[in-house]
Amino acid sequence: MAARAQHGAAAGERVGFFGLDVYSLWESLHAVLDHVREHDPDQVEQALAACRCFEPYARDPQSYALATQVVPAGCQAEVVSLLAGLRERAGRRRAAGADGGPAAEFTVRQNAEVLAGAERYYRAMVRGGPESWNIRDHHMADTLDRLTAHHGPGTKAVVWEHNTHVGDARATDMADAGMVNVGQLLRERHATEGVVLVGFGSHEGTVVAAQQWGLPPETMEVPPARDGSVEDLLHRALPGGSALFLWEDGGEAAPAWRREEFDHRAIGVVYRPQAERWGNYVPTVLTDRYDIFLYLDRTRALAPLHRYEHGTGEEETYPTGQ
Numbered sequence: 001m002a003a004r005a006q007h008g009a010a011a012g013e014r015v016g017f018f019g020l021d022v023y024s025l026w027e028s029l030h031a032v033l034d035h036v037r038e039h040d041p042d043q044v045e046q047a048l049a050a051c052r053c054f055e056p057y058a059r060d061p062q063s064y065a066l067a068t069q070v071v072p073a074g075c076q077a078e079v080v081s082l083l084a085g086l087r088e089r090a091g092r093r094r095a096a097g098a099d100g101g102p103a104a105e106f107t108v109r110q111n112a113e114v115l116a117g118a119e120r121y122y123r124a125m126v127r128g129g130p131e132s133w134n135i136r137d138h139h140m141a142d143t144l145d146r147l148t149a150h151h152g153p154g155t156k157a158v159v160w161e162h163n164t165h166v167g168d169a170r171a172t173d174m175a176d177a178g179m180v181n182v183g184q185l186l187r188e189r190h191a192t193e194g195v196v197l198v199g200f201g202s203h204e205g206t207v208v209a210a211q212q213w214g215l216p217p218e219t220m221e222v223p224p225a226r227d228g229s230v231e232d233l234l235h236r237a238l239p240g241g242s243a244l245f246l247w248e249d250g251g252e253a254a255p256a257w258r259r260e261e262f263d264h265r266a267i268g269v270v271y272r273p274q275a276e277r278w279g280n281y282v283p284t285v286l287t288d289r290y291d292i293f294l295y296l297d298r299t300r301a302l303a304p305l306h307r308y309e310h311g312t313g314e315e316e317t318y319p320t321g322q
Contacts, residue, residue, distance in 0.1 A: 018147055020140040020159070020182075025118035026059050028111040032082065035108040043085050050078040050115070065122040072123075079119045083112045106150050110143065130179040137165060141185040159186075162268045163199050164282065171288035172264075183289075199290035201265060203235035205299035209271035219301045222267070223276055229263040230286055234295045245293040258287045 029050060036043040053075035057064040068074040090109050117139035124132040140161075148155045159166065161182060164174075169181040183197045204224045208217050225231035234243070247258065264284035272280070286293060 016151075018143075020143045020161075022114055022118040022121050022136055022139050024111075024114055025061060025122070026054070028114040028118070029054065031111045032086070032108055032115065035104065035111075036086075039104070039108075040086075040089060043082070043089070046078070046082045046085050050075060050082050053078045061118075061122045065126045068123045069126055074123050075119055076123070079116050083116045086112045106146075110146065113139070113143065113146070130177050133179050133181075137181045137185065140165070141182050141189070144182075144186070145189070162266070163201075163264070164266050164268060166197055167199050167284070167289035168197060171285045173283045196291045197289070198292045198294065199286075200294050200296070201231050201234070202296045202299040203231045204297075206301040207267055207271060207299065208301045208304065209267060210269060211272060213270055217304065220271060220273055222271075222299070223273055225265060226263055226276060226281060229265060229281060230284065231265055231295075233262065235297055238295070238297060240297050242294075242296045245295070246291070247287050259285065261285050264289075 029047075033044075033047040033051060036047050054064065057067065064074065086109055090105055117135065121132050121135045121139070124135055144157060144159065148157060159182065165182045167181070168183045168187060169175050169179055170184055174181065186195045187197070202222065202225075205222050206219050207222050209220055210217050225235060261283050263281035264286065265280055266282050267280070
C-alpha cells in the first residue's frame with residue numbers, strides 16, 4: 001500500500017499514489033504486526049500467529065504455494081482471523097464516531113486485505129486455471145472501491161495497468177477461459193459513474209520488460225506487429241503516425257470492422273519477442289474492450305525512475321507476466 005502524497009494542498013486538491021496488487025504478502029504482514037503492537041495490543045497474538053504460520057517459508061511464495069498442496073488450508077485460518085479482528089475493530093471505531101488516525105486505520109486494514117488476497121492467490125496459483133488471476137483482479141477492483149470510499153464523495157481515480165487488466169475481458173478470449181479483469185469489474189460495478197477504459201497499442205519500437213518473472217528488466221526490441229492484427233492494420237492505415245480513437249455505440253449502424261475480432265498485442269511485465277509468431281496476442285473486439293484507444297506507430301522504452309531490486313520472490317503465473 002503506497003503512501004499518499006499531500007504536500008500541504010487543500011483537501012479537495014490532494015493527489016495520492018496507491019498500489020492495488022497483491023504482491024506484498026510479507027511486507028503487509030509485518031506492517032500489520034507493527035501497527036497492532038503500537039495501537040491495538042489485543043490483536044498482537046493473532047498477528048503473531050499469522051507470522052509464525054508463514055515463517056517456515058522464508059519469504060518464498062512458491063514454497064508456500066507448493067506446501068498448500070499437502071495442507072490445503074495453509075495459513076488461511078490465521079489470516080482470516082487477523083483480518084476479521086481488524087475489520088471488527090474498524091467497524092466499532094466508525095460506530096463510535098472515533099476519528100483518531102483514520103488514515104492509519106485504513107492503511108492497516110488494507111494491508112490485512114492484501115495479506116488475505118495474497119494468501120488466497122498463492123494457494124490458488126499451484127492449481128492452475130483462471131482462479132488465481134480472478135482472485136488478483138477482484139482484489140485490485142475491491143482495493144480501488146475501498147480507496148474511493150475512504151476518500152469520500154467526488155473522489156476520482158486513474159488506474160494505470162496493462163491492457164490485459166484494463167480492457168474489458170468480455171471482449172476477448174479471456175471470457176471463454178472463465179477469467180474476469182479490473183476493467184470488466186469496474187464497468188459492472190460503476191457503469192453509471194463514468195468509467196472510461198483506455199487501451200494502448202503500437203506497431204514496433206522498444207519496451208522495458210523482463211524475459212521471465214523475477215529477472216531484471218531490460219530494453220527489448222518490439223518487432224513489427226503480426227499480420228492482420230489491430231496494430232498491423234493501423235500501421236498500414238497510418239504509417240509512421242499516431243491516433244486517438246474515441247467511439248460511441250453505433251449499434252447495427254456501426255462499421256462492420258467495429259464488431260470484428262482481431263489479434264491485439266499484449267506486453268506485460270514479462271515479454272518475449274521471440275514468441276510473436278505463436279503468442280503475445282489476445283483476440284479482441286477493440287471497440288467493446290476499450291472506450292478510448294491510443295495508437296502509437298513506434299514507441300521508445302522509458303527509463304525507470306527507481307532502481308530495480310532483484311529477487312523479491314513475488315511471482316505471477318497466469319496468464320504470464322501481466
